[in-house]
Amino acid sequence: MLINTKGLTKVYKMGNIEVHALRGIDLQIEEGEYIAITGPSGSGKSTLMHILGCLDTPSSGTYLFRDREVQNLSEDELANIRNQEVGFVFQTFNLLPRLKAYENVELPLIYSNTKASVSEDRAFKVLEKVGLQERINHRPTELSGGECQRVAIARALITNPKVIFADEPTGNLDTKTGNEIMELFSSLHKEGRTLIVVTHDPEVSSYTNRIIKIRDGILT
Ligand SMILES: Nc1ncnc2c1ncn2[C@@H]1O[C@H](COP(=O)(O)OP(=O)(O)O)[C@@H](O)[C@H]1O
Ligand SMILES: [Mg+2]
Incomplete structure (x- = not known):
């Protein structure tokens, strides 16, 4: 199994106030699924995604990612998962404005000390895959929103x-x-990748094979 959680909770502490963002999530996801996580604003979608992607840790409960208990992994092991096993795409694209499209895309490889000639070549290939072969030298300000998101998807794919x-x-x-x-x-x-897409838009979730609904930090 790819993802297996039991009783995941997340409490954010802000001074004296506790925000219970997740209140016991049991979730199983197999390799190769295409999933939407939907729910109203503030229901815990991003919090859940950050924990599933090993960007953040739960307050309690257990999380097995590919049969490894995430709570027991070292910082290095978690960094390796984030850099090699998962890719992230965000609403605001999160591109570096001064870098050209291909330079944004090759960043994950630069962080893992890949030779420049190799990472550039890989960047060109994934940009072609997302249909941006004509835009490799453009900076984010010279691209449309949809093109920026394709660059971000290429960056997520490069590893x-x-x-x-x-x-x-x-x-x-x-x-x-x-x-x-x-x-x-x-x-x-269709190429066999697992996709987990957070959205509150029913039109977006209609593309996926399974819809997981969350409300007030609980799956419904
Ligand atoms: N870093 C944080 N610190 C404190 N509270 C947070 C933080 N991130 C999210 N929250 C709170 O946790 C709840 C869930 O947030 P979030 O996971 O971002 O929901 P969604 O993505 O569904 O809109 C909300 O009440 C939000 O205000
Ligand atoms: Mg969110």
Whole structure:
């Protein structure tokens, strides 16, 4: 199994106030699934995605990622998972504005000390895969929103991860462009990748094979 959680909770402490963002999540996801996590704003979608992607740790409960108990992994092991096994796509793209498209895309390889000639070559290939072969030298300000999101998807793909987590990936895009991004995700799913897409848009979740609903930190 890819993802197996039991009783996951997350409490954010802000001074004297505790925010119970997740209140006992039991979730199983198999390799190769295409999943939407939906729910209203503030229901815990991003918190859950960050924990599943090993960007954050739960307050209690257990999380097995590919049969490894995440709580028992070292910082290095977690960093390796984040860098090699999962890819992330965010609503606001999170591109570095001064870097060209291909330079943004090759960043994950630079962080893992890949030779420049190799990482550039890989960046060109994944940019071609997302349909941006004509835009490799453009900076984010010289690209449309949909193109920026394709660059971000190429960056997520460059380490060839099995799993892609996307948090409201179409939230800043118009409907047509958003649908094009979901088509791209569908083609990645057909290649055998696991996709987990957080959204509150029913049109977006209709592309997926399973919808997980969350409300007030609980799956419904
Ligand atoms: N870093 C944080 N510190 C404190 N509270 C947070 C933090 N992140 C999220 N929250 C709170 O946790 C709850 C769930 O947030 P979030 O997971 O971002 O929901 P969603 O993505 O569904 O909108 C909300 O009440 C939010 O205000
Ligand atoms: Mg969110």
